[in-house]
Amino acid sequence: MLSSGVLDPQATSVVNDEITFGVDGLIRYELFGHELWITTTHISLLIVMVVIIAFAVVANRFIKKADPYKVPGKFLNAIEYLVETFDNLTKANMGEKHGLKFSNYIGTLFIFILLANISGLFGLRSPTADYGVTLALALVTFVLIHYNGFKYQKSAHITNLFKPILLTPINIIGEIATPISMSLRLFGNVLSGTVMLGLVYGLLPKAILLLVPAPLHGYFDVFSGAIQTYVFCMLTMVFISNTFEEA
Amino acid sequence: MGNLIVSMVNSTVLAATKETGLWNRIFGLDMQLLADVVIMGLAIFVLFLALSYLLFNPARELLQKRQDRIKEEMDASAKDKKEAAQLKSNYEAKIKEASKEVDEILSEGRKKALKRENEIVDEAKMEASRIVDRANKEIELNKSKMKDEVKQEMIAVASVMAGKIIAGNIDESKQKQLIDEALNEMGDETWQN
Amino acid sequence: MISNEAFVLGCSAIGAGLAMIAGIGPGIGQGIAAGHGAAAVGRNPGARGNIMSTMLLGQAVAETTGLYGFAVAIILLFANPLIGKL
Numbered sequence: 001m002l003s004s005g006v007l008d009p010q011a012t013s014v015v016n017d018e019i020t021f022g023v024d025g026l027i028r029y030e031l032f033g034h035e036l037w038i039t040t041t042h043i044s045l046l047i048v049m050v051v052i053i054a055f056a057v058v059a060n061r062f063i064k065k066a067d068p069y070k071v072p073g074k075f076l077n078a079i080e081y082l083v084e085t086f087d088n089l090t091k092a093n094m095g096e097k098h099g100l101k102f103s104n105y106i107g108t109l110f111i112f113i114l115l116a117n118i119s120g121l122f123g124l125r126s127p128t129a130d131y132g133v134t135l136a137l138a139l140v141t142f143v144l145i146h147y148n149g150f151k152y153q154k155s156a157h158i159t160n161l162f163k164p165i166l167l168t169p170i171n172i173i174g175e176i177a178t179p180i181s182m183s184l185r186l187f188g189n190v191l192s193g194t195v196m197l198g199l200v201y202g203l204l205p206k207a208i209l210l211l212v213p214a215p216l217h218g219y220f221d222v223f224s225g226a227i228q229t230y231v232f233c234m235l236t237m238v239f240i241s242n243t244f245e246e247a
Numbered sequence: 248m249g250n251l252i253v254s255m256v257n258s259t260v261l262a263a264t265k266e267t268g269l270w271n272r273i274f275g276l277d278m279q280l281l282a283d284v285v286i287m288g289l290a291i292f293v294l295f296l297a298l299s300y301l302l303f304n305p306a307r308e309l310l311q312k313r314q315d316r317i318k319e320e321m322d323a324s325a326k327d328k329k330e331a332a333q334l335k336s337n338y339e340a341k342i343k344e345a346s347k348e349v350d351e352i353l354s355e356g357r358k359k360a361l362k363r364e365n366e367i368v369d370e371a372k373m374e375a376s377r378i379v380d381r382a383n384k385e386i387e388l389n390k391s392k393m394k395d396e397v398k399q400e401m402i403a404v405a406s407v408m409a410g411k412i413i414a415g416n417i418d419e420s421k422q423k424q425l426i427d428e429a430l431n432e433m434g435d436e437t438w439q440n
Numbered sequence: 441m442i443s444n445e446a447f448v449l450g451c452s453a454i455g456a457g458l459a460m461i462a463g464i465g466p467g468i469g470q471g472i473a474a475g476h477g478a479a480a481v482g483r484n485p486g487a488r489g490n491i492m493s494t495m496l497l498g499q500a501v502a503e504t505t506g507l508y509g510f511a512v513a514i515i516l517l518f519a520n521p522l523i524g525k526l
Binding site: 021022023024025031034036037039041042045049052053055056057059060063064066068069079080082083084086087103104105107108109111112127130131132133135136137139140191 | 294
């Protein structure tokens with residue numbers, strides 16, 4: 001659990017001797033002979049997903065009830081603003097022609113990563129501080145990049161790798177580095193926040209803990225989380241839209 | 248699959264993990280990472296479908312509907328405006344035409360009146376001149392008649408007077424001739440004035 | 441004498457510390473990017489939004505090397521592959 005040293009009622013010493021900010025295993029299962037765990041990451045992931053889907057269900061009910069011939073209410077306005085923002089963002093970054101197709105995915109990505117990053121505020125261990133999560137997101141981007149590359153550039157998508165011929169290895173490494181750097185960027189930023197907060201929670205006396213972590217949470221969870229969310233979505237859009245140019 | 252379920256049933260929550268030592272890690276490149284990636288991939292796919300179905304697509308539809316409606320209304324109002332403008336220009340043209348007609352009528356009437364006036368004045372002048380002419384002629388006639396009468400009277404008076412003065416030696420015809428000569432010598436102007 | 445494990449762990453800790461030197465580069469780079477971003481906003485305040493997003497994107501990309509160093513440090517500290525080699 002998150003900094004279990006702090007949450008442990010048995011701990012009476014001023015400085016906690018146990019500092020944890022890793023992923024804890026909760027349930028052990030075996031698959032194809034490998035020992036695997038259901039971890040705190042999955043619990044946080046489930047909670048974030050439930051929150052998002054609950055929001056979506058509520059929003060859906062509002063939208064279904066809404067009459068297009070009437071002035072929308074506040075909540076409906078907010079939903080429309082959200083959707084329009086994603087539409088405009090994708091259109092601005094990927095062009096009018098292709099932008100709208102990716103609006104749903106970018107919106108999903110944005111909402112998920114943002115909530116996952118700021119879930120540290122609510123005492124969860126951020127799902128994005130687990131490399132398995134960010135790698136999956138980056139791999140989805142990787143698949144999207146190359147799917148669209150083959151779709152719009154056909155065989156030129158492959159032959160571009162060998163142009164100029166001397167730079168072939170660098171081109172290939174560059175392609176492979178894209179998802180790795182994207183996933184490591186998000187993972188590293190969120191994990192560094194988690195590590196810093198874990199150290200603060202573990203090392204400081206409890207009396208000080210009432211005040212000190214608030215601005216740190218504000219910076220690491222909210223500010224850094226929002227910026228990394230934006231950066232991840234922007235990079236996804238930029239990488240995908242690079243493939244639209246006809247070879 | 249059966250193996251998985253059995254193992255999941257057998258595994259106990261947290262207590263079991265405490266027995267074997269707390270499983271804790273930050274980073275590792277192993278099967279656990281692969282499993283996490285698969286789970287997260289499924290999760291983001293489910294989220295994508297759910298959000299698309301529940302939130303994005305209906306919201307976009309609603310926005311589209313509202314956009315269509317507003318566009319419709321704007322088109323209708325633009326059409327109305329255009330019609331009104333056309334109507335207005337029509338009326339203006341009509342008013343202009345009417346005023347032009349009025350001008351024409353007025354100027355024609357004025358012209359006619361002027362012409363009629365001239366005619367009347369001319370007629371009156373002609374009538375007047377005719378009247379004056381007739382009056383002049385009458386006056387002339389009367390004058391000559393009076394002249395003749397006065398002449399006859401004077402001749403008679405003169406012959407009577409001459410006969411009384413020189414009775415005897417001159418006969419009547421000679422006497423008349425003498426008087427006429429005398430009168431002619433004097434001229435018309437002399438006695439008329 | 442130092443045991444083999446202790447030696448590897450100690451060297452790993454030193455290696456992790458050295459790996460974090462990679463944080464210098466992104467720090468300088470991000471600072472330069474932020475400085476130029478501030479200058480650009482000063483020159484053209486109307487384009488603030490575009491400048492901000494471009495700057496953040498550039499900083500995020502520049503941060504990559506630092507994060508590679510961070511990843512190496514984390515691996516050395518918490519998922520040490522060298523212990524297994526003993």
